Amino acid sequence: xxxxxxxxxxxxxxxxxxxxxxxxxxxxxxxxxxxxxxxxxxxxxxxxxxxxxxxxxxxxxxxxxxxxxxxxxxxxxxxxxxxxxxxxxxxxxxxxxxxxxxxxxxxxxxxxxxxxxxxxxxxxxxxxxxxxxxxxxxxxxxxxxxxxxxxxxxxxxxxxxxxxxxxxxxxxxxxxxxxxxxxxxxxxxxxxxxxxxxxxxxxxxxxxxxxxxxxxxxxxxxxxxxxxxxxxxxxxxxxxxxxxxxxxxxxxxx
Amino acid sequence: xxxxxxxxxxxxxxxxxxxxxxxxxxxxxxxxxxxxxxxxxxxxxxxxxxxxxxxxxxxxxxxxxxxxxxxxxxxxxxxxxxxxxxxxxxxxxxxxxxxxxxxxxxxxxxxxxxxxxxxxxxxxxxxxxxxxxxxxxxxxxxxxxxxxxxxxxxxxxxxxxxxxxxxxxxxxxxxxxxxxxxxxxxxxxxxxxxxxxxxxxxxxxxxxxxxxxxxxxxxxxxxxxxxxxxxxxxxxxxxxxxxxxxxxxxxxxx
Numbered sequence: 001x002x003x004x005x006x007x008x009x010x011x012x013x014x015x016x017x018x019x020x021x022x023x024x025x026x027x028x029x030x031x032x033x034x035x036x037x038x039x040x041x042x043x044x045x046x047x048x049x050x051x052x053x054x055x056x057x058x059x060x061x062x063x064x065x066x067x068x069x070x071x072x073x074x075x076x077x078x079x080x081x082x083x084x085x086x087x088x089x090x091x092x093x094x095x096x097x098x099x100x101x102x103x104x105x106x107x108x109x110x111x112x113x114x115x116x117x118x119x120x121x122x123x124x125x126x127x128x129x130x131x132x133x134x135x136x137x138x139x140x141x142x143x144x145x146x147x148x149x150x151x152x153x154x155x156x157x158x159x160x161x162x163x164x165x166x167x168x169x170x171x172x173x174x175x176x177x178x179x180x181x182x183x184x185x186x187x188x189x190x191x192x193x194x195x196x197x198x199x200x201x202x203x204x205x206x207x208x209x210x211x212x213x214x215x216x217x218x219x220x221x222x223x224x225x226x227x228x229x230x231x232x233x234x235x236x237x238x239x240x241x242x243x244x245x246x247x248x249x250x251x252x253x254x
Numbered sequence: 255x256x257x258x259x260x261x262x263x264x265x266x267x268x269x270x271x272x273x274x275x276x277x278x279x280x281x282x283x284x285x286x287x288x289x290x291x292x293x294x295x296x297x298x299x300x301x302x303x304x305x306x307x308x309x310x311x312x313x314x315x316x317x318x319x320x321x322x323x324x325x326x327x328x329x330x331x332x333x334x335x336x337x338x339x340x341x342x343x344x345x346x347x348x349x350x351x352x353x354x355x356x357x358x359x360x361x362x363x364x365x366x367x368x369x370x371x372x373x374x375x376x377x378x379x380x381x382x383x384x385x386x387x388x389x390x391x392x393x394x395x396x397x398x399x400x401x402x403x404x405x406x407x408x409x410x411x412x413x414x415x416x417x418x419x420x421x422x423x424x425x426x427x428x429x430x431x432x433x434x435x436x437x438x439x440x441x442x443x444x445x446x447x448x449x450x451x452x453x454x455x456x457x458x459x460x461x462x463x464x465x466x467x468x469x470x471x472x473x474x475x476x477x478x479x480x481x482x483x484x485x486x487x488x489x490x491x492x493x494x495x496x497x498x499x500x501x502x503x504x505x506x507x508x
Contacts, residue, residue, distance in 0.1 A: 065475070088475055107443055108450065109465045122443045148443060157437045158444075160479045161430035164489075166447045167466030168496050169423040170454075174461040174503065176415035183411045189361055189376045189402060190412075191455070193420045196362065198452035200424075201445070207428040211363045212421030221319070221342055225414045234499045235418075241495055242422050245488045249428065 001025045001056035002041075003049070003071060005033035007110040008085055009062035010040075015118040015143045017041040025053050027075075049074040057081065058139070060104060065089050072097035081132055087159030090152045091126050102127035102136050105155055106144070107162060122146040124155055169198075175235050207249065214246035255279045255310035256295075257303070257325060259287035261364040262339055263316035264294075269372040269397045271295040279307050303328040311335065312393070314358060319343050326351035335386055341413030344406045345380050356381035356390050359409055360398070361416060376400040378409055423452075429489050461503065468500035 002013045005028035017023050023041040027049055028034030038045035044053070052059065052075045061084040063071050068084045072094050075082070082098040084091075087105050094101040103126040110116060123140040125147060127133035133149060140147040150158060173194060177187045200209050213221040222243055229236035256267045259282035271277050277295040281303055282288030292299035298307070306313065306329045315338040317325050322338045326348050329336070336352040338345075341359050348355040357380040364370060377394040379401060381387035387403060394401040404412060427448060431441045454463050467475040476497055483490035 065472075088478065108447055120446050122446065124443070146443070146446075148440075150439065154437055154439050156478070156482065157433060158439055160482055161433050162444060162447055163466050163479065163493070164426045164433075165430040165444045166451045167464065167468065167500075168426045168492075169448070170451050170460065170464055171496055171500050171503075172418045172422045172426065173455045174464065176419040177455075177460045179411060179415050179418075183408055185404065185408050185412055186402075187460070189378070189400070190416060190419045192374050192376065192400075193362055193416055194423070194452050194455055197420045197424050198448045201427045201431075201448055206424065206431045206441070210421065210424055210428065212417050214421065218319075224342065224410070225417065228410065228414055234495075234502060238422075238495060238499060239417070241488075241492060242425055245492060246421075246425050248488060249425075 001027070001053065001058060002037075002043075002060045002062060003027045003052075003075070004062035005030065005037045006062065006064075008106070009060075010037055011110050011116045011118070012060065012062055012085065012104075012106070013037055013041045013043075015116070016139075019142045021139070021142065024056055027052060050076055052076070054080060058083065058135070059098075061085065061094075069093045069097075081135065083127075083136065087124075087162070088156055090156075091128065092152070095128075100128065100132050102132050103152070103155065104136055104140065105150075105159075107158065109166060118143045119145050122148060124148050124150045124158065126151055126155065175238070179232070179235070207253065210246065210250075212246075214243040215250055217247065255281070255307065255312060256291075256297075256314045256316060257281045257306075257329070258316035259284065259291040260316065260318075262360070263314075264291055265364050265370045265372070266314065266316055266339065266358075266360070267291055267295045267297075269370070270393075273396045275393070275396065278310055281306060304330055306330070308334060312337065312389070313352075315339065315348075323347045323350075335389065337381075337390065341378075341416070342410055344410075345382065346406070349382075354382065354386050356386050357406070357409065358390055358394065359404075359413075361412065363420060372397045373399050376402060378402050378404045378412065380405055380409065429492070433486070433489070461507065464500065464504075466500075468497040469504055471501065 002009050013023050023043045025044045026034050026038040027046050031047055035045050059082040065086050068089055077098040079099045081100045082094050083102040083104045085104050091103050105124040106121050108121045123144040125136045125140055127136050180187050256263050267277050277297045279298045280288050280292040281300050289299050313336045319340050322343055331352040333353045335354045336348055337356040337358045339358050345357050359378040360375050362375045377398040379390045379394055381390055434441050
């Protein structure tokens with residue numbers, strides 16, 4: 001049973017279906033997306049949440065963060081296992097909707113078009129009982145090689161750090177691309193550096209791989225860069241703040 | 255002829271040597287590193303820059319930015335082709351040292367221990383004559399599949415953008431690792447996201463792949479994250495500034 005038919009719902013339903021899990025129902029308010037996903041995983045479809053089939057072993061809520069609590073209640077469950085899939089929402093928001101609850105959170109950004117290899121995507125699990133945790137872990141291991149039990153506060157920290165490691169890195173690439181474009185230089189020149197930097201990031205050892213003017217304390221280059229960025233106020237601010245933070249971090253670690 | 259025996263000098267000399275280029279001399283003030291590199295590429299070694307063998311086709315200066323001008327002059331050249339390897343130094347600093355000058359800049363971070371596959375590292379070329387440019391391009395193409403002619407201002411922009419795309423991304427990973435460690439969560443959970451984000455960065459299209467609370471305008475999550483970061487002043491500042499910049503960038507592009 002999958003509730004939702006957005007990016008995450010689609011990728012999860014397909015991944016489970018491919019591993020032989022019987023997805024019996026897709027519930028989704030919007031008929032077009034719901035029916036399409038239901039066809040792909042050979043499930044029934046209902047627009048009405050109160051039509052949920054209570055025989056399902058698991059109710060997987062893949063809806064937006066703000067909708068989780070209301071949708072959960074509208075299912076009318078009692079003790080059926082109900083999980084949400086959000087990194088930033090407490091498991092406890094489900095507690096009024098069922099007595100067996102949990103979280104099934106895949107740490108990745110999903111876009112509709114890209115085929116996702118779930119095998120390498122970490123799945124973070126939480127549950128209100130050991131038995132539920134075991135059930136969710138077994139399901140998680142079917143589709144992912146990286147599973148991990150995290151409680152709600154830990155999951156929120158992980159979600160926040162993903163903003164730094166994923167979203168903010170991507171914005172660093174964006175700034176680089178933007179500045180290069182203004183000077184007629186192809187962004188492709190930076191691709192090997194970007195890939196190598198990402199590949200080199202190792203557990204417990206990321207800052208030891210830090211290079212560049214800030215970690216070298218090369219004030220001449222930093223000043224030159226800030227001057228070049230004077231026309232781009234926000235980029236200059238970002239350059240300045242991150243450079244100072246790198247220097248501070250270095251001094252703290254020395 | 256390679257002047258220097260640091261990371262870049264070592265990787266360049268080895269890459270050229272492997273491609274059959276005859277590296278005839280290594281000049282380096284520090285004997286230990288200089289002799290070691292000279293042995294590896296079967297070259298002569300001198301500590302004294304004035305002992306440069308003028309028969310060399312190319313004098314490749316791989317020394318620190320601030321040493322380039324002085325070392326160049328101390329070679330006592332007239333019209334021998336002399337290049338430096340820095341991203342942030344103007345070609346013109348060589349003009350007093352020879353009448354044939356250029357730049358041979360590999361866009362990558364080099365650490366001593368890692369074996370470097372030069373083939374995928376972009377080599378940016380500049381020269382004061384078309385003939386010199388051709389010579390340098392031919393040499394560059396021997397060791398790299400990505401060569402590009404850039405003038406000094408363009409090279410400086412590229413070097414600056416590499417700070418954003420490489421150094422600053424690495425610091426975003428560092429912040430993530432630091433926060434995860436404080437909560438007993440393994441950094442390895444973020445590795446697939448980091449690699450996927452880097453791999454997804456495509457020319458002319460990086461910002462279209464931007465995800466996360468800022469681009470969604472999800473103020474609830476951003477506030478929650480800022481609150482979680484309240485104990486980590488600098489990280490909070492960085493989160494706030496980059497999030498605001500993403501929102502600004504989005505509005506500009508809309």
